[in-house]
Amino acid sequence: MNQEAIGRLFKANNIKNTKHRLNVYSYLLSCKQPVTADAIYLDLVRDSRNQENLNQSTVYRILDTFLKHQMIVKTTLGNDSRATFEIKHHEHRHHLICVSCNQITPISGCPLKGYEKMLSETSQFKILEHKLEIFGVCPKCQK
Amino acid sequence: MNQEAIGRLFKANNIKNTKHRLNVYSYLLSCKQPVTADAIYLDLVRDSRNQENLNQSTVYRILDTFLKHQMIVKTTLGNDSRATFEIKHHEHRHHLICVSCNQITPISGCPLKGYEKMLSETSQFKILEHKLEIFGVCPKCQK
């Protein structure tokens, strides 16, 4: 996804196309796993292309905006007190997290397809979504 | 579970039997859903039986002790930034969260029993645990 495409996405969501927003969105696109607001901030200020100053609050506000427009997903993983963010992909996914090296592996397929239907009948809740994370030790770390 | 039984539980875990610990543990026993440290604190100080002063840090420290001894479970639910705590039941549980009124309902049974075994074979991960939360609208809020 290039700069223009991102600009069009912003326009489609009716939010202004600013350089910080572009940088944050591009950065998120480049991430293969969820990242913290702090990581985004630090990597962007470190980045030479981004000479102009960027503020932590700006990052938080940008993430809030993206969230409001459902362009990204926010999660709190494991016992970490910080939230993590990632681009919202169409296909809904779960992750397998290695408790030793923190590597995150996406899992294909969702084991809860049939279950939610059943649950909505027994609980009378209208089920909207779910969050599932699985923790374990990856092959490398088992050695 | 009465006061003596709780006292025995403390002794079994080799921790001192103090009135605050007793109050916190009893309170958790009485809760049908996970509660925040703040809720525990506020309810206990409001409680007339608990004339003596109780401090927020004491609550946090007591919860830490219970956690260390695996007497309770800690989770961060939904988008709330606060952790919640509940008595550790033998059977592992998940929760159904109403996105409208935030009420939390425990679900009995876990839909991932067989799945994890399969996943450990296909992924080569050694699966340790998982976190599952389901979001929806409760019967009351649907009206």
Next chain:
DNA sequence: ATGCAAATGCAAATCACTTGCATTTCATTG
């Protein structure tokens, strides 16, 4: 180019929790 709402920078505030330290309490021992 211009105007104005929206976005940003900065500093201070807030929220959930943690820590240091002086004091109190519990439970073992004499």
Next chain:
DNA sequence: CAATGAAATGCAAGTGATTTGCATTTGCAT
């Protein structure tokens, strides 16, 4: 049953993540 020492608590200050108020800057529709 009192003494004793370790563990628990109260209080106040500290921390880390996130939010907010407000003055200034920027994007974009005119």
